[in-house]
Structures are given as C-alpha cells and as structure tokens.
Amino acid sequence: MSGAKWDVAVIGAGPAGLAAAIAANKAGARVCLVERESRPGGILKQCIHDGFGLVRFGQKLSGPEYAWRDIQLAKERGIKLFTDTFLLELEAREEGFVLTLQNSEQAVFQIVTRALVAATGCRERSARQVFIHGQRPAGVYTAGTVQRLINIGGHLPGKNCVILGSGDIGLIMARRLTLEGAKVQGVYEIKAEPSGLTRNIVQCLEDYNIPLHLGATVTKVHGSERVEAVTISQVDENLRALPGTEEYVPCDTLVLSVGLIPENDMLLPLGVQIDPRTGGPAVDQLMATGQAGLYSCGNALHVNDLVDYVSESGEIAGSSAARFSLGKPDRPCHLPVIPQGDIQYVVPQKLDIAAGGQAVLYFRSARTIANASLEISAGGQVLLQKKYKAVRPPEMERIVLDLALLPPGTEELSLNLRG
Amino acid sequence: MEKMLVCIQCPQGCKLTVSHSGEGVSVTGNKCPRGASYAQQELINPCRTLTTTVRTAFVDFPLLPVRTLGEIPLKSVFGAMGEISRLVVKKRLRPGDVVLEKLYNTDVALIATDDMTMGEKYAKGSEDYGRDGILS
Ligand SMILES: Cc1cc2nc3c(=O)[nH]c(=O)nc-3n(C[C@H](O)[C@H](O)[C@H](O)COP(=O)(O)OP(=O)(O)OC[C@H]3O[C@@H](n4cnc5c(N)ncnc54)[C@H](O)[C@@H]3O)c2cc1C
Secondary structure, three states: OOOOOEEEEEEEEOOOHHHHHHHHHEEEEEEEEOOOOOOHHHHHHHHOOOOEHHHOOOEEEEEEHHHHHHHHHHOOOOOOOOOEEEEEEEEOOOEEEEEEEEOOOOEEEEEEEEEEEEEEEEOOOOOOHHHHOOOOOOOOEEHHHHHHHHOOOOOOOOOOEEEEEEHHHHHHHHHHHHHHOOEEEEEEEEOOOOOOOHHHHHHHHHHOOOOEEEEEEEEEOOOOEEOOOEEEEEEHHHEEEEOOOOOOOOOOOOEEEEEEEEHHHHHHHHHHOEOOOOEEOOOOOOEEOOOOEEEEEEEHOOOOOOOOHHHHHHHHHHHHHHHHHHHHOOOOOOOEEEEOOOOOOOEEEEEEEOOOEEEEEEEEEOOOOOEEEEEEOOOOOOOOEEEEEEOOOEEEEEEEEEEHHOOOOOOOOOEEEOO | OOEEEEEOOOOOOOOEEEOOOOEEEEOOOOOHHHHHHHHHHHHHHEEEEEEEEEEEEOOOOOEEEEEEEOOOHHHHHHHHHHHHHHHOOOOOHHHHHHHHOOOOOOOOOOOOOOHHOOHHHOOOOOOOOOOOOOOO
C-alpha cells in the first residue's frame, strides 16, 4: 500500500528544510519537501524586517527575500514540493520511513523514503506555559501570532499593547505595532537583562521611545471579554513577585514573547532521544539523530537567533541524508560532547569520529560573561582555545573543530567556558 | 564630548564610543568600518531601513512586504508610513521590483521583498486581474 519512493524526504519548507533539500539534491538524491502551509519559506514569510543573510550573503535582507533565494534554487533544481500537505503519521520500517500524508489533491496517501530530514521549526511558548492565569479574555497573543496577523493578514490586533518578554520577536513587534499606529506601553522582562539582541533594543525600542522594564512581569490579566489591563509586579532575585510593587497598566492587548520550543512531536513515537537542554534531538556533527537515516536541522534542532546558521545546519543535514541514502555509510563511532562551566548547551551533542573532517559546533553561554575563554579538550589535551570579549545567552556562538586534532583513543570531548 | 552608542549594522552590536573635539569625530569600539560611518551618521542624522507592507489588489496576496532600498532619516519614518498606507499595488511584483521611486521626500526607493507570483491563485493559473501601472 506504500506509494512513491524517495531517497530523502524533508518535512518543513522553511529555510532549514529548503537548504536540506537543495543540498541532498546536489548530492544526487531524489528529494521531496513536505510543507503544511500553502507557500514555502516557513516563518520567514512573516519576518518582513531586515537583518537576515549577513553571514551567508553579506547583505541585510528581509525574511521573505532570504527565503526567496532558496525557493528559486529549489525550483530551478526541480525539487518536488508538496504544499498544503500535513504529515499525519511517521513510521520506521525495514525499507525506510513510511510517511502518511494528507492534502486536498490526494487525500490521504503514503510515501516511502530511505532518509528523512525533520525541519519542522519551533513553536512559541504560550500564556499557559508562563503561568498567566485568568479568565482568558480576548487580546492575549504570542508575538509570532501578532506578526502573522499584521504582516500577512493586515489586521492590527490591538491599539494599546503591553509586551511581556524581551525576546527578539517581541522587540521587533513593539516597533511594528508602533509603526502601524498602536501604542506600546512598554516591554516587561522578568530577568535582569534583556533576552533579545542589543541592536533590537536600540532600533526597536529606543528609536520609538518604548520603555523597557527589567525585573518585572505580568502577574494578572484583567478583563472578561477583552483584556482591559494587566497587573505588573517587580520580582526578586529568585524571580518571585514582590508584594506591594503591583502596578495596574490599562491595555487592550498583551503580547507574549517568552521563548520558543523546538517542534519535534512527530519524532516522539520513534523514540528519538531529546536533549532536555535544547529541546531538540541529540545529534552528531552530521545532524544524524540516534535513529538510522533520521536527521534534524534548523529550529527543530535548537532555537537559533540567526537564520544563516539555520541554513548551514540544513545543508549539513541534507547532504548527510543523501550520503546515507545513496552510499554505504561507515558505521558511526560516537563520542559524547560534554558541556562544562558556563555552557548552556552544545550542538552536536556527540561526534562521529568515523566521519572525520571538520565539525561545526554551536553553543550558548548560560550567563553574560565579559572576557570569556573557551577551551575544547579531549583525553587531557587542550585542542582549541578561544577568547571572547563577551558572551551572552541570546547570542549563539559557532566554532569549527578539525577532528584530526583528536588524540587517538579519545573517549569524550569537553567544551569548557569560563569567565 | 563623549557619547556611547550600540552599532546596529549587524547582530554583533559593537559598543561604540564617539568623541568629538574641534577637529571632528573619532569612533572607537567598532570591529569594522561600518561602525565608524554608522556613528558619524548617528550624530548628524540617524537613518534607518524601513520595512513594512503595502496593500495589493490581489485577494490571494493582500499584503506585499516592502523595504527601503537604502536608509531614510528616522524622523521621516512616520511620514513615510503615511504615504505607504495610501498605496495599492496592482501588478504582481517580485523581490527587488520598485514599488515607489522616491519615498516621502527622499531619494530612496521602496522595493518589493516578496514574490507575488507565488500567490495561490496565480500559481494555480487563474486570471491575473492587475491593470496597467503598478500603483493606484
Ligand atoms: C515568530 C518568529 C520570528 C523570528 N524572527 C527572526 C529574526 O528576526 N531573525 C532571525 O534570524 N531569526 C528569526 N527567527 C528564527 C527563525 O525561526 C529562524 O531563523 C528560521 O526561520 C528557522 O527556520 P526553520 O526552517 O528551522 O523553521 P521555520 O521557518 O519555522 O520552518 C518550519 C516549517 O515546517 C513546517 N512544518 C512544521 N511541522 C510540519 C508538519 N508536521 N508537516 C509539514 N510541515 C510542517 C512549517 O509550516 C514551516 O514552514 C524567528 C522565529 C520565529 C518563530
């Protein structure tokens, strides 16, 4: 009952999936891309602001322009794209992965693929996940939903807004709402420092005189039909609301920019190991998960701040998937990558030393540190050292390691970040 | 006199110190030349790229994302938004196509940043009902 056979199937046609599909196609694989929306481009379709592509193209492009370059490439290469197509079920069998898909043209159908790249992006943390309770009046939105409503639908969701969380999307939306004529009362961040990039604090808040309140959070939403106001409280060093600091701020809209979570629900039935630090699958430098033939990339792997690195991880995943499908891959030989000191997480979580070559390592610091130093060591030997003027949790760092540097008999590699 | 600025030319966000004495302006803390020119400009007349959307005449692609091809003065941003709100795009544009040659008292063009030919109706081959001319 199984349908068409593919070498590589890619789920999600955002920048990660597009890059993966193009790389797999270049490597000679027969590739298809499965996308649930009606157009490729992923979240970039709604990110109309500029600042994408500095690393990859040396230009400040808007999100749609960045995606368009890859969409054109994918078209030129004749890569099969299923749009408006939902993945219903995923099953690993002897012959490969069986994907049960649904769309309006073919109803429910199946495809079989030797290798699979999961490039499903991330979702936003919602009100329930940040413990805002109340009567659930209309007017509480995530920043990404506001972005979609304004930039794709042309609807202004409110006129008088409070933004909770200082993530980049929230900062970008503070500016966007202001430009479209809404009043943004302020951005409230529970932590002592903003979680977005400094340049966004400058060009999205300071340019428009939007206040940023640190160490403060929303503790109550007022209103039954529609949001009427929020209560803001200052917090202590344990992020607990301080009694007596409550402030009543009238507004009709509360925008949440409180973090992103990698989207991997479809992989769970396969028993893929998820790294609790990243929320994505644990992979090696080829983006291979523990399940043979299954690769992960982009925001599904870990939440990226720069799309350029999303594309890079997609390229790696796509070419690895093609190699798996077309060749006889060497048996992987894995050693763990151990984060130490002030490292929040490292991707990849393990290295396949049989693959050789170079490994791209992405990491984030657990806290802001001035004059930090990174040490990569294995078998008691320091392989690489790097100094940083400053590391900040919102800014992902990237470092390339030549695996030839590993001493023979290495059992683990550690990354240690210190102040 | 000294002034502290954060460079917004790229995600690095260099912390710049701008000092101006009699002879001119000196900039430190920048990791690349763009930081220096940014700081100079910031003192005289802060300029930004404006990104927004323009209404279109196509139901399957009701809003076209656009940006300014260069930077415009920050103080002209709301005026520019007002001008943009009165535009309606009546032709299917693609990234880089000019929507408006000169935006709001500047010499800076407004360009499309998305591909309207990817709209559903167009992609599925139905009639394009755009008339001559890009704008109404
Ligand atoms: C609201 C928002 C704003 C952002 N703003 C910026 C920014 O300003 N600058 C920046 O560099 N980065 C930004 N990011 C990060 C941005 O997401 C990444 O840079 C990049 O777009 C992630 O690419 P991706 O391909 O991994 O995921 P996405 O772009 O999210 O693409 C995932 C694709 O998978 C599809 N999909 C998911 N599940 C399924 C399924 N079961 N079946 C079929 N298809 C599926 C989705 O429809 C989507 O098209 C933002 C992220 C969000 C969420």
